[in-house]
Structures are given as structure tokens and as C-alpha cells.
Amino acid sequence: MTKLLPYSIFISTFYYLLSATSILAHGGEVPEETEAVAMTTLEDSIRSTSIKVVIIASIIILAFIVLTVLLKHFGEGLKKFLFAGVVIPTIAATLYMVGSTLYLNFTSSSGGPVHWHADLEIWDCGNKLDFVDPQGISNKVGTSTFHEHNDGRIHIEGVVKEKDEASLGKFFKFVGGSLSTDGFEVPTNNGQITRHNNDTCQNGDMGTLQVFVYQTRNDVFNQQKLNDPASYVLTPEGNVPPGDCIIVEFGKEREKTDKLCNFYKLKVKTGEIKPASEFEQPTDLNLNESGTQEEDLNHGN
Incomplete structure (x- = not known):
């Protein structure tokens, strides 16, 4: 024994x-x-x-x-x-x-564990919204695979079983919100912010939910407006750019947004990427207040 x-x-x-x-x-x-x-x-x-x-x-x-x-x-x-x-x-x-x-x-559709990112900004009648602050050691809002760290970035870190798990609509559900063609629900530190089409903004404008995505190919980026934002599947990229810059905007309806994610602004400033046309050239390259140092995001989480 x-x-x-x-x-x-x-x-x-x-x-x-x-x-x-x-x-x-x-x-x-x-x-x-x-x-x-x-x-x-x-x-x-x-x-x-x-x-x-x-x-x-x-x-x-x-x-x-x-x-x-x-x-x-x-x-x-x-x-x-x-x-x-x-x-x-x-x-x-x-x-x-x-x-x-x-x-x-x-x-899995991803063929194993992945590490993808996309940047996300949410605007409510001209006011930028941030997801609720993460709590605890995990420092994340969402699931182990699909989450954000209150850094304006969508993180996909793990196995993507089905392709639509990496959709924008699913991400909003993973973090406790929702997204549809009719509006959004966003969990914030001030509670759940809910907007529906035809809700009125503070300035009197009739609001509409619109989602714009910037995509980069061969160092050239373009902007498109999504007809079905909830079903949009994120581009499988680790760094941003070429990963997506997604602008969720509730406000007066328009064909193009003047908003641009911080890391796209940085790459435009340094000449590493350029717009596909002058019409898409961003007019404001100032970083948003919630911007984070590039090294922290593209070489960290």
C-alpha cells in the first residue's frame, strides 16, 4: 500500500x-x-x-x-x-x-480560439454613451468570449461556435443590452438607456437609429450604413484598423456619419490609412475624451 x-x-x-x-x-x-x-x-x-x-x-x-x-x-x-x-x-x-x-x-466556425477586436462608439442625440463599468477581477462586461473592458472596444477572445455569435446584435445581448433597426438598449452607470425610432432628442429633432461601419482594406477605409445592424458580423481582425470602427448613432437621419473611432483617427493622422474618397475624409481628427493609448489596446487586451 x-x-x-x-x-x-x-x-x-x-x-x-x-x-x-x-x-x-x-x-x-x-x-x-x-x-x-x-x-x-x-x-x-x-x-x-x-x-x-x-x-x-x-x-x-x-x-x-x-x-x-x-x-x-x-x-x-x-x-x-x-x-x-x-x-x-x-x-x-x-x-x-x-x-x-x-x-x-x-x-466551431472559427476553427478554434480567436482574438478579434472592433472599436465601437454609441451616440445618443449627440451625447457619447459608455457601457456600465466592469466590476471584479475579470474587469469585463459580457461573457468570457464576447465582452468589453469599458475601453470602447469589442473583444472576441475564445471559440466562435456559430458565425452569428460575432454579430453586433449578439454582442449587445452579451453585455446586457439590445440592438435592432428600431433602436437600442445600452446598460450604463446611469441605468439602462433605451431609444426607439421617432423618439425626440433634446433639441427637438426626431431621432432614428443608424449604424455606420468603417472597414479597411489595403490601408484604404470606407464607410457604409447598415440596413440590418444587428446581423452585421464583425471583421475577423486582431488590430483596429484593419478591424472595424462601428458608430451606433441615434439622432437626425443622415447618409454618412461625421464620427470616427480614435484608432482610425490616429492612423489617418500618421498616414497609415486613408479614405477611399474625399467625401469620406474625416473633418474632426481630435481624439474623444475616452480615448486610450494605442499601445494599451492594440498590443494589450
Whole structure:
């Protein structure tokens, strides 16, 4: 029996290390509550279940290790039983985590974990809105895969199971809001801000929900107005630009917006990108007050 003890400890240690690796493969962190989550993804569910499996298996393994020490003078048959009590939960939990990771990677539209970004600005009758401040260690609003850090940036970090999970409408749901052709709901520090088409702005203008997206190809960007903003799928890019700049604007209806995300402004100033036409040349290249240092975003989260 005492000869089995080192093997039991080795197996349990190996199992803990493998568990940590598998959890990282599911997104890099233990799930925790994030602010304003209205819906979750399959990856979040599997990650949460994996943690429960690890905890249950760990309790069983530790219990059998304790029994191995306490019952070390018993016969060979009991030794085999106790050893199996360590090995079986280790194998079962490992198979679940490895299998679920492989399933997600092979069946996902993204083909595995991704790290995409898009910049987002929301304007309500000329006033810029910010999502509710994130709380806790996670420092995020949304899910582990789809979230924002109150930095004006959409973060997609993990496995995208279905393509439409990366849509603008789904992102608003992930952070506890909503977006449609009729209006939006935005969770802020001042509560939920809701606007519908034909609501009146403070200046008397009849408001309309409009969404504009800037896309960059070969260092040239253009602007388009979205007919169905909720179904728009973000461009799969890690940096912005070439990742999207999305302007959600409630106000007087127009064909083009004069708003532009900070990182697009920076790249225009440095000459790294240019508009497709003079008509799309931004007139205001001053950074918004909520702008963040470029290195923090494009080389950080």
C-alpha cells in the first residue's frame, strides 16, 4: 500500500496540471460573474461544467489518497480498489475536458480560439454613451468570449461556435443590452438607456437609429450604413484598423456619419490609412475624451 502512495500522488499532481491546461484551452480563466450578462455561449457552459468536473474529481481523488494512507495495512485487493479510485476519476475528467475542447475546436466556425477586436462608439442625440463599468477581477462586461473592458472596444477572445455569435446584435445581448433597426438598449452607470425610432432628442429633432461601419482594406477605409445592424458580423481582425470602427448613432437621419473611432483617427493622422474618397475624409481628427493609448489596446487586451 505504501508503494502505491507515490503513484497516487504523482497521478493527482499530473491531473491538476492537465486540468489547468485544459481550462486555459477553454478560454484562459476560471469563469466568474461579469457585469450585465444577458446570454451565454456553448463555450461558457462547457467551461463552467469543466470546472465542476475538476472539483468533483479532485474531491474523489483526495478522498482516496487519504484512504490509501489510513488503510495502508490492508490486503492487495483493497490496494487495487483504492488505486482505481484515484485513476478512474482522473481519466474520466481528463477525457471530458479534452473531448469538449476538441469538439469546440473542430465544430466551431472559427476553427478554434480567436482574438478579434472592433472599436465601437454609441451616440445618443449627440451625447457619447459608455457601457456600465466592469466590476471584479475579470474587469469585463459580457461573457468570457464576447465582452468589453469599458475601453470602447469589442473583444472576441475564445471559440466562435456559430458565425452569428460575432454579430453586433449578439454582442449587445452579451453585455446586457439590445440592438435592432428600431433602436437600442445600452446598460450604463446611469441605468439602462433605451431609444426607439421617432423618439425626440433634446433639441427637438426626431431621432432614428443608424449604424455606420468603417472597414479597411489595403490601408484604404470606407464607410457604409447598415440596413440590418444587428446581423452585421464583425471583421475577423486582431488590430483596429484593419478591424472595424462601428458608430451606433441615434439622432437626425443622415447618409454618412461625421464620427470616427480614435484608432482610425490616429492612423489617418500618421498616414497609415486613408479614405477611399474625399467625401469620406474625416473633418474632426481630435481624439474623444475616452480615448486610450494605442499601445494599451492594440498590443494589450
